[in-house]
Amino acid sequence: xxxxxxxxxxxxxxxxxxxxxxxxxxxxxxxxxxxxxxxxxxxxxxxxxxxxxxxxxxxxxxxxxxxxxxxxxxxxxxxxxxxxxxxxxxxxxxxxxxxxxxxxxxxxxxxxxxxxxxxxxxxxxxxxxxxxxxxxxxxxxxxxxxxxxxxxxxxxxxxxxxxxxxx
Numbered sequence: 281x282x283x284x285x286x287x288x289x290x291x292x293x294x295x296x297x298x299x300x301x302x303x304x305x306x307x308x309x310x311x312x313x314x315x316x317x318x319x320x321x322x323x324x325x326x327x328x329x330x331x332x333x334x335x336x337x338x339x340x341x342x343x344x345x346x347x348x349x350x351x352x353x354x355x356x357x358x359x360x361x362x363x364x365x366x367x368x369x370x371x372x373x374x375x376x377x378x379x380x381x382x383x384x385x386x387x388x389x390x391x392x393x394x395x396x397x398x399x400x401x402x403x404x405x406x407x408x409x410x411x412x413x414x415x416x417x418x419x420x421x422x423x424x425x426x427x428x429x430x431x432x433x434x435x436x437x438x439x440x441x442x443x444x445x446x447x
């Protein structure tokens with residue numbers, strides 16, 4: 281006698297795409313609608329007091345300078361109170377990549393890099409002296425290398441591919 285599978289007790293609803301904020305009922309709008317209204321009014325959706333940075337206008341939720349640096353500091357250094365310090369670092373570097381000298385643009389190619397990688401130096405994860413601003417492509421290449429390891433890799437590439445000798 282064939283075995284029949286048990287019938288599911290819960291019915292699965294078909295996927296319905298989310299409606300735009302202006303078509304939602306006031307009760308279902310929640311945070312999404314509030315953020316949309318703040319964005320439309322030209323305010324930072326997080327703090328409502330700042331004006332979003334022009335460089336971040338292309339992002340879904342453009343943030344003001346304080347919120348941008350605060351969020352970045354919280355995710356990379358463990359505390360939003362370090363936001364002003366990482367902004368000063370970017371200004372001290374004249375908005376230039378520490379390795380290549382490429383012009384850095386917030387929200388586009390500017391990334392924070394741990395000079396000594398967290399994978400091998402976890403005690404330096406939240407150390408401001410272990411942070412520098414780097415172009416995102418350079419940061420992806422460097423990955424978890426120390427500056428000396430990264431230099432050696434670049435010298436090897438230049439020597440092998442183009443026959444260049446670098447001191």
